[in-house]
Amino acid sequence: MGLEDKRTVETQDGIAMENIRWGDSRKDMKRRGRSTISMVWIGAILGSAITLGVAYAYLPDILNSRGIFLENTPQQQQFITIEPTQDFGVYTAVARKAMPSVVGITTVELHRDLFFGTREVSGVGTGVIIDGRGYILTNSHVVRDGKAREVKALLNDGRRLDAEVVWSERELDLAIIKVQGSNLPIAELGDSDKTEVGEIAIAIGNPLGLNFQRSLTQGVISGLNRTITDGASGTTIENLIQTDASINPGNSGGPLLNSRGQVIGINTAKVTSGEGLGFAIPINTAKPIVDQFIEKGEFTRVFLGIQGVDIDAFESVTGVKLPEDSGVYVAQVTENSAAARCGIVVGDIIIKIGDKDIDRRSDLIRTIFGYRPGEKTTVTIMRQGKEIKMDMVFD
The missing domain is CATH 2.30.42.10 (PDZ domain)
Structure with a gap:
């Protein structure tokens, strides 16, 4: 029997002592060597398992702290569900409150052309119901400054009603049309004088036609008291609200809303030469006209002379x-x-x-x-x- 010595073998989970006889055969040495290596691997595997187990135990807490939750299915599969932020809740709430009062407007106008004679020209816009008896606020240019031969309003419930232009003012780019109805859903009007730059702005309308009716876009109030000039007509409109909420052809006449779902403006124009440049007429400009229609069913303009x-x-x-x-x-x-x-x-x-x-x-x-x-x-x-x-x- 050979000399005896002690050798230490360090493992992942502690220190293992091993007796080795110097006089043992090579076969015994190999067997003992394999035994030592096996113990090293077993220790490594056990250590890794412990590390993973600890990490897995704390994983739900880490995910919870970041707003991400794990759900176990019956098959033990894991799916990640992202919790909506508060902002998304605001947009949904505004849509539910204001969407029923938004209408699509279609128009037909007779256009006389030197080469093609008289032909019908159709148009699409948006409006917002301001009184349960059927008064709808929109842009003057949507109803062709009151010259449209035919005007129809598509309500949220799917009804398509004939409408009459009861007032239009090109200088303000505002108009009021009326449909026959009762107990219609009306929009809540806000106070545009209290609007501040940086506030949430939400636009609802029919961009590019009724195929995308009642689309909602969101942004912020980018500026106040803006002035733009229509290159085609030369009409200048001042005191506008600027927003980066997307406003496209068909959105005209629709509401610009604040985070409380109140109408603070009537969308009127977009600068085509740049993105994120939309404009709305402050609702306080329209309020005196709206108030008269609600009170008397008509608007009487004062005469300065x-x-x-x-x-x-x-x-x-x-x-x-x-x-x-x-x-x-x-x-x-x-x-x-x-x-x-x-x-x-x-x-x-x-x-x-x-x-x-x-x-x-x-x-x-x-x-x-x-x-x-x-x-x-x-x-x-x-x-x-x-x-x-x-x-x-x-x-």
Whole structure:
């Protein structure tokens, strides 16, 4: 029998002691060597199993902390379910609240062409129900500024109803149509004066036609008090809300909503030369008209009694430099009108009505829409470099 020695073999899970006889045969040595290697592998496997077991035990807690959950099926398969974030909940809630009041609008207009004669031209837009008796707010250009021969409204429940244009104003790009109905779902109107840049903005409409009716897009309020000019008609619209929520042809006339599902604007245009540039008319611009229709079933526009022109336009046409950079130049005054009675004359420059600054003609039009016949206000003018305030009663 040979000499005896002790050798240590380190394993994953501890220290194993092994007696080795120096006088043993090679066969015995090999057998003992295989035994030692086997124990090393067994230790490694056991150590790995323990590590994996610990990791697996803590895995649900790690996933839970990240909003990801594991669900076991009867076959013990694991599927990952992602919990919706709060923002997605807001969009869904707004859609459920506002979608029933959104309608699709189709129009047919007779178009006279020099080469093709008279032909029918169809159009598609969007509107929003503002009164349960059937009043629907939309854009003036959607109903061809009131010239459309045929107007129909497609309701959320699938009904397609004939509609009548009861009011349209090209300068504001707003119109109201009416369908025969009762207890229709109406939209809640918000306060666009409280809108701030960075707030959630949600647009609902019919982009590219009724095949994609009531599509919802989301973004933020990108800017306020924007001004755009229609290259085709030359019409300038001011005081617009800018949003990066997608607005495409067919969305016109649809609502721009806040996170509470309130209408804060009426979608009107998209700048085709750039992405993420959509615009909406503030709902507060339309509220005085809407309120009159709900109250009286009609809208009576006040009559100021002047013909006015923007300062820059007057200077461009006449070549005469005016002392004021902004305001509306009075080119004509109608006899016995509200303007004439309060003392406004040709050559005056209107700079304020009530507490609203008047920089351009569009400001003047938008401001007087907020008044009713018989109401009083103060008009501020510039005359030969002097500021004058006048009391006026609207016709």
